[in-house]
Amino acid sequence: MNPTTSRIQVRPATEREGRKDYIRIQNYGFWYSEKKALDAISLDVPERQVVAFIGPSGCGKSTLLRNLNRMNDLIDGIRHEGDITIAGRSIYDPNLEVISLRRRVGMVFQKSNPFPKSIYENVVYALRVMGVTNRATLDEACETSLRKSALWDEVKDRLNESALGLSGGQMQRLCIARAIANRPEILLMDEPCSALDPIATGKIEELIHELKEQFTIVIVTHSMQQAARVSDRTAFFYLGKLIEYDTTEKIFMNPSQAQTEAYISGRFG
Amino acid sequence: MSQSSADTLTPKGESWVWFTSLGLIVGLVMVVGLLSLVLLNGFSVFWAPQVPTVQLKDNSTIVGQLVQRRVRPGSPALNPIYERQYQVGLRELNGFSYIWKDEGDIVKEFFNPETMGLERVENGPAFVTPVAIIDSQGRRISAKDSEFKVILQKELSHAAGVRDQVHEISRGKIGDVNRELEALRIELRRAEDKGLPTEEIQGKVAQLDKQFAELKSQAEQMSAQGSKAKLIAHDASGKDVQLAFSTLIRAWTPNQMSFFERIELLFNRLGEFIFDEPREANTEGGLMPAIFGTLVMTVFMSLMVTPFGVITAIYLREYAQDGPILRTVRICVNNLAGVPSIVFGVFGLGFFVYVLGGSIDQLFYSDQLKYNNNTPVFGTGGLLWCSLTLALMTLPVVIVATEEALSAVPRGMREASLAAGASKWQTIRDILLPASAPGILTGVILAMARGAGEVAPLMLVGVVKLAPTLPLDTMAPFLHMDRKFMHLGFHIYDLGFQSPDSDAARPMVFATTLLLIVLVVCLNLGAITIRNRLRAKFKGASF
Numbered sequence: 001m002n003p004t005t006s007r008i009q010v011r012p013a014t015e016r017e018g019r020k021d022y023i024r025i026q027n028y029g030f031w032y033s034e035k036k037a038l039d040a041i042s043l044d045v046p047e048r049q050v051v052a053f054i055g056p057s058g059c060g061k062s063t064l065l066r067n068l069n070r071m072n073d074l075i076d077g078i079r080h081e082g083d084i085t086i087a088g089r090s091i092y093d094p095n096l097e098v099i100s101l102r103r104r105v106g107m108v109f110q111k112s113n114p115f116p117k118s119i120y121e122n123v124v125y126a127l128r129v130m131g132v133t134n135r136a137t138l139d140e141a142c143e144t145s146l147r148k149s150a151l152w153d154e155v156k157d158r159l160n161e162s163a164l165g166l167s168g169g170q171m172q173r174l175c176i177a178r179a180i181a182n183r184p185e186i187l188l189m190d191e192p193c194s195a196l197d198p199i200a201t202g203k204i205e206e207l208i209h210e211l212k213e214q215f216t217i218v219i220v221t222h223s224m225q226q227a228a229r230v231s232d233r234t235a236f237f238y239l240g241k242l243i244e245y246d247t248t249e250k251i252f253m254n255p256s257q258a259q260t261e262a263y264i265s266g267r268f269g
Numbered sequence: 270m271s272q273s274s275a276d277t278l279t280p281k282g283e284s285w286v287w288f289t290s291l292g293l294i295v296g297l298v299m300v301v302g303l304l305s306l307v308l309l310n311g312f313s314v315f316w317a318p319q320v321p322t323v324q325l326k327d328n329s330t331i332v333g334q335l336v337q338r339r340v341r342p343g344s345p346a347l348n349p350i351y352e353r354q355y356q357v358g359l360r361e362l363n364g365f366s367y368i369w370k371d372e373g374d375i376v377k378e379f380f381n382p383e384t385m386g387l388e389r390v391e392n393g394p395a396f397v398t399p400v401a402i403i404d405s406q407g408r409r410i411s412a413k414d415s416e417f418k419v420i421l422q423k424e425l426s427h428a429a430g431v432r433d434q435v436h437e438i439s440r441g442k443i444g445d446v447n448r449e450l451e452a453l454r455i456e457l458r459r460a461e462d463k464g465l466p467t468e469e470i471q472g473k474v475a476q477l478d479k480q481f482a483e484l485k486s487q488a489e490q491m492s493a494q495g496s497k498a499k500l501i502a503h504d505a506s507g508k509d510v511q512l513a514f515s516t517l518i519r520a521w522t523p524n525q526m527s528f529f530e531r532i533e534l535l536f537n538r539l540g541e542f543i544f545d546e547p548r549e550a551n552t553e554g555g556l557m558p559a560i561f562g563t564l565v566m567t568v569f570m571s572l573m574v575t576p577f578g579v580i581t582a583i584y585l586r587e588y589a590q591d592g593p594i595l596r597t598v599r600i601c602v603n604n605l606a607g608v609p610s611i612v613f614g615v616f617g618l619g620f621f622v623y624v625l626g627g628s629i630d631q632l633f634y635s636d637q638l639k640y641n642n643n644t645p646v647f648g649t650g651g652l653l654w655c656s657l658t659l660a661l662m663t664l665p666v667v668i669v670a671t672e673e674a675l676s677a678v679p680r681g682m683r684e685a686s687l688a689a690g691a692s693k694w695q696t697i698r699d700i701l702l703p704a705s706a707p708g709i710l711t712g713v714i715l716a717m718a719r720g721a722g723e724v725a726p727l728m729l730v731g732v733v734k735l736a737p738t739l740p741l742d743t744m745a746p747f748l749h750m751d752r753k754f755m756h757l758g759f760h761i762y763d764l765g766f767q768s769p770d771s772d773a774a775r776p777m778v779f780a781t782t783l784l785l786i787v788l789v790v791c792l793n794l795g796a797i798t799i800r801n802r803l804r805a806k807f808k809g810a811s812f
Contacts (some may be wrong), residue, residue, distance in 0.1 A: 010339060046329035071684060071687070071688060072685070074683075074687070076591065099690055099691075099692055100690075102687065102688055102689070102690045104690075106686075106688065107688035109681055109684060109685065109688075111681050113679065113681030113684070113685040114685075115682060115686070115699075115700055116703065116704060116806055117703075124684070124700070125689050125691070126690055126691075128691040129686075129692070129695045129701075130375070130690065138464055162806065175685070178685070178689060179688070179689070182689070182690065247624065253644060257460040265296065
């Protein structure tokens with residue numbers, strides 16, 4: 001076995017009750033104008049598990065993630081083929097409003113992007129735009145989400161202060177709190193720790209473990225150690241193609257594809 | 270080759286640093302020059318210098334304030350003859366207020382401590398030697414009397430009090446009665462036209478007429494009483510002049526005053542300049558109506574242009590499909606900023622005043638038109654049309670600034686909001702607009718600065734030389750958007766080019782310019798303060 005691979009500690013996959021094909025990506029292709037970014041991707045994400053997307057820059061993993069809540073709709077000239085279903089329903093269903101899709105699929109971005117509002121307003125934003133005005137409901141949601149994102153003890157005394165005064169790690173956890181405040185079913189994380197120090201990263205990884213009790217999590221990461229530590233299943237992408245998708249243990253200990261092995265052992269060229 | 274260039278010791282960039290800073294230097298010099306010119310000339314309105322008594326070769330004497338000294342036009346270049354301009358005042362006696370004298374004609378110049386400067390309600394200032402006062406009780410107090418100064422101030426303030434009362438009656442009360450009469454006459458004509466009974470209205474009119482006459486006689490009586498006190502003085506040639514206190518505003522002894530007394534007088538005059546109404550074809554008195562008009566107009570312009578511009582920019586930036594049409598529209602909007610302002614004035618007159626205002630009159634004020642000699646209400650220039658015209662003129666500034674501000678909002682914030690399930694409009698309202706508020710305000714500041722100083726279009730759509738009433742008063746509906754108003758920029762033009770007494774008007778031109786600059790700076794400072802507060806809210810953002 002490769003020495004690099006053996007250093008990576010893999011957490012054994014948790015098997016839970018739930019749909020095995022909660023998110024089903026079927027033969028999915030995607031174009032930015034003329035450039036093909038994704039090519040015939042097919043994979044299933046089981047309910048309440050963590051799936052990591054890994055691969056070199058430009059391999060399409062972020063593109064795929066951002067298509068799960070149709071964030072790429074903002075870009076002009078995009079086009080897709082194939083289909084993505086969540087709990088059996090296509091996200092491209094013309095009867096499904098993109099807003100309601102995004103309410104079910106929360107997202108955390110690479111750069112923490114809190115709004116220039118108070119911590120409280122940041123967390124309850126998703127509820128506010130849903131039209132919730134009941135103060136008690138908002139307060140409760142705020143506390144629950146902040147507790148879940150392990151930020152409550154640090155900010156409970158300054159909920160009305162600007163979110164921009166938080167540290168980088170706190171901001172990212174705030175963004176997680178914001179993403180889970182309206183209780184989505186799925187949480188997408190686009191390299192959530194790439195701008196954080198190891199301690200903050202550790203906290204967020206702990207958080208991911210706790211969150212997967214309730215949410216189905218798809219995480220894009222450049223750190224293979226992170227993928228190994230947090231995910232149950234891992235998908236390796238290269239040049240817009242899905243090279244290998246299996247349990248994390250299998251991918252890191254015994255990959256079936258040569259490219260996968262080359263990538264995770266750092267011998268990629 | 271690279272070797273040789275590396276070897277030269279002459280610094281490569283330095284000369285260009287100097288070259289590029291040249292533009293800044295020229296700009297700074299111009300700004301400083303402009304400000305000091307305006308400051309110096311403007312403050313001469315308020316400063317009281319010493320007033321010399323000048324004896325001339327022909328044995329005549331003049332007493333007056335030195336205004337300027339120059340080479341006499343047409344005098345030989347090698348051996349120039351200088352001449353001096355004095356403001357001698359007493360226009361009603363001399364027939365002139367300013368006079369030029371060759372320096373060669375001056376025999377002696379000295380400062381008579383007794384010389385007194387007088388500011389008057391009409392005919393400009395006077396420089397005299399006081400002899401005595403006949404006070405309200407008919408007593409005569411000699412200038413040598415120790416009481417003289419006290420009595421002088423007492424009579425001046427008494428006269429000022431009477432003037433204020435008369436003013437209140439003639440402007441305030443008689444004005445109110447006049448407006449009511451006006452309205453009743455229209456009603457009367459309508460009643461006659463429709464064959465309705467007119468007795469009641471006629472009764473009211475008679476009552477008001479009576480009231481009017483009473484007030485008028487009251488005012489006349491008051492001013493007659495106030496004018497009993499007189500100041501007896503000698504003019505420059507020693508002739509007796511009698512000046513009624515009712516025509517005097519303030520008196521000072523320019524050759525005796527200490528520096529602090531001069532400063533006090535300066536602030537006194539400055540206060541009058543800012544808070545009083547103009548006199549003497551605008552060459553004296555204050556600028557209150559013009560300051561007020563400029564402020565109100567600028568505020569309304571901002572209130573109109575900001576929402577309109579922001580909404581337009583939101584559509585252009587957030588909703589409109591990118592393509593040739595959008596690009597053309599954007600170019601047109603940008604070019605609109607370069608259209609000469611007078612063009613907007615013509616548009617304002619042709620569209621706002623004649624078309625819009627005319628239609629409003631036809632729809633809502635047809636009675637007034639019919640029974641009031643076709644006097645238009647909104648179909649003529651006014652505050653509303655001025656604000657609208659300038660709002661239109663400054664619209665591109667706000668649109669461009671808002672578009673820039675919207676596009677400068679970090680993509681992450683937009684995505685975060687959308688990912689949280691917000692609709693596009695919610696994202697714009699809750700995230701984009703607050704985040705781009707400082708940028709939008711920058712645009713509004715620029716628009717205000719441009720609008721407040723604009724004159725040309727306003728001349729066509731409602732600014733006048735002298736407006737009898739402010740656009741804001743105690744009569745319902747309190748804010749009269751149809752009224753014409755005074756404006757500092759136009760005031761400067763009017764003083765500089767339309768004044769019957771250009772010598773008297775010149776210092777006022779500078780003083781008014783100074784005031785306009787101060788006003789624009791104040792408006793901008795206000796907006797900048799708001800902007801900085803907003804900016805502080807976004808400080809520390811990690812994007």
